[in-house]
Amino acid sequence: MPDPSPPLIAFADRSPTRWSAAFEGAGLRPQQARNASKQLAQQWYAGGVPWQTCVANLPKAAISVVPALVSPPVVLQLAHRATAPDRTSRLLFGTAEGQLIESVIIPSERGEARGRTTLCVSSQVGCGRRCVFCETGKLGLVRQLSAGEIVDQLRQARHLWERERGVAPPITNVVFMGMGEPLDNLDAVLAAIETLCDDFAFGLSAKRITVSTVGVAPKIGAFLRGTRANLAVSLNAPDDARRSALMPVNQRCSLGELKTALVANLAPGREVLFEYILFDQRNDSLADAELLRAWLAGVPARLNLIPANPGPDPALRQPTRERVWAFQKYLLDHGVRALTRHPHGRDVGGACGQLAGAQRDQLARLAHTRADHAGRAVHGGRAEHGS
Numbered sequence: 491m492p493d494p495s496p497p498l499i500a501f502a503d504r505s506p507t508r509w510s511a512a513f514e515g516a517g518l519r520p521q522q523a524r525n526a527s528k529q530l531a532q533q534w535y536a537g538g539v540p541w542q543t544c545v546a547n548l549p550k551a552a553i554s555v556v557p558a559l560v561s562p563p564v565v566l567q568l569a570h571r572a573t574a575p576d577r578t579s580r581l582l583f584g585t586a587e588g589q590l591i592e593s594v595i596i597p598s599e600r601g602e603a604r605g606r607t608t609l610c611v612s613s614q615v616g617c618g619r620r621c622v623f624c625e626t627g628k629l630g631l632v633r634q635l636s637a638g639e640i641v642d643q644l645r646q647a648r649h650l651w652e653r654e655r656g657v658a659p660p661i662t663n664v665v666f667m668g669m670g671e672p673l674d675n676l677d678a679v680l681a682a683i684e685t686l687c688d689d690f691a692f693g694l695s696a697k698r699i700t701v702s703t704v705g706v707a708p709k710i711g712a713f714l715r716g717t718r719a720n721l722a723v724s725l726n727a728p729d730d731a732r733r734s735a736l737m738p739v740n741q742r743c744s745l746g747e748l749k750t751a752l753v754a755n756l757a758p759g760r761e762v763l764f765e766y767i768l769f770d771q772r773n774d775s776l777a778d779a780e781l782l783r784a785w786l787a788g789v790p791a792r793l794n795l796i797p798a799n800p801g802p803d804p805a806l807r808q809p810t811r812e813r814v815w816a817f818q819k820y821l822l823d824h825g826v827r828a829l830t831r832h833p834h835g836r837d838v839g840g841a842c843g844q845l846a847g848a849q850r851d852q853l854a855r856l857a858h859t860r861a862d863h864a865g866r867a868v869h870g871g872r873a874e875h876g877s
C-alpha cells in the first residue's frame with residue numbers, strides 16, 4: 491500500500507520518467523513502475539482520452555497506487571480559436587481561474603509535406619517587463635503559469651492539429667515567445683521543457699525548443715546549465731539609452747551585463763539567436779547597424795531582423811523595405827549572419843510580444859465577450875489587451 495503521508499504529485503509538473511521513482515516508492519516493481527508511467531503519459535499526452543480513463547486503463551497493480559499518488563493534471567479550456575489565411579492558428583486558453591493565455595500554431599512556410607510546424611507557448615499570465623512595443627506588457631504580471639499549464643498548451647494544440655491536419659507534419663518545434671518572460675518563471679519553464687523532451691510524453695529534441703528572453707542577465711547562466719534548449723534574446727536597440735527606453739529590463743541589466751552573462755555561460759558549440767525588431771528611424775540606420783555589429787562581436791550568434799508589427803505605440807512603425815534591406819546588407823557585408831523575418835501572420839520570427847498584436851486584441855475581445863456570456867470572470871477590462 492502507498493504511504494498516505496506524502497502530498498499528491500502535481501502530475502503534469504513533473505516529467506513522466508520522474509513518476510516511476512514515486513510509483514516504485516509506493517510498492518510497484520521497477521518494471522511495473524516504468525510501464526505505468528509510460529502508459530499513463532502516452533495516453534494522456536496524446537490527448538483525447540479523459541484522465542479517469544487513462545488511470546482506469548492501467549494494470550491492476552498500478553491502479554492501486556497511482557490515484558493515491560498523483561493529482562489529476564491541469565487542463566486548460568480552449569476559449570477561442572482564430573485561423574489566418576496562411577493557416578496560422580491562434581488558440582486562446584482559459585485557466586481554471588478564467589485568466590486568458592495565448593498559444594499560436596505556426597505551419598511551415600514551405601508547405602506541409604516538407605515543412606515543420608511550430609507551437610508558440612505562453613509562460614506567464616501577463617508579464618511584468620513592460621516593453622513599450624508589447625501588448626502583453628500593458629497587463630503587468632498577473633501570475634506565473636505552472637509547468638503543467640505550459641505543457642497542456644502543447645498537449646491540446648497537438649491533439650487539435652493532428653486531428654484536423656491528417657497526415658500533415660505534427661508539431662515539431664516549440665518556442666516560448668507567447669505571453670510572459672520565461673526567465674522570470676524559470677523553474678516551471680525548465681520543468682516543462684523536461685516533459686516536452688521526455689520520451690514517454692512528447693519526445694522532442696531540446697534543439698527544437700527555443701526560449702526567448704528580453705535578456706534577464708542574472709538568470710542566463712541557470713538557463714543554459716539547466717537545458718540544451720536554444721536561447722533567443724530580444725535585443726531591439728544598439729545602445730543602452732534607446733534599449734532602456736524600449737525595454738525597461740535594460741535599466742537593470744545593461745547591454746554590457748547582458749553580453750558578459752552570455753559570454754561567461756555559453757558552452758562551446760552553443761550560440762544565441764538574437765532578435766532585433768526594426769523600428770523606422772529609431773534603430774534602423776547604418777550607424778545603428780555598425781553599433782550592433784560591434785556589440786555582437788565575440789558572441790556566437792545568429793540574428794533575426796524583424797520589421798515591426800503594429801503595437802501599442804503608433805510612433806513605432808515598420809521601416810521601408812529599402813531600409814530593412816540596407817540594414818541587413820551592412821551586417822551581411824561585415825560578417826554577421828543576419829536574416830530578415832517578415833511579420834506575416836504565420837511568422838514565428840516575431841520577437842516576444844510582437845506576434846500579430848492587432849489580431850491578438852481582436853481575439854481577446856472575442857474571448858471576453860464569450861466569457862461574459864458564460865458568466866465567467868475574466869479580470870475585467872484587462873483581458874482587452876491580453877494576448
Ligand code: SF4
Nearest residue numbers: 617621624627842843
Ligand atoms: S515583449 Fe515579452 S518580456 Fe516584454 S513585455 Fe512583452 S511579453 Fe513581456
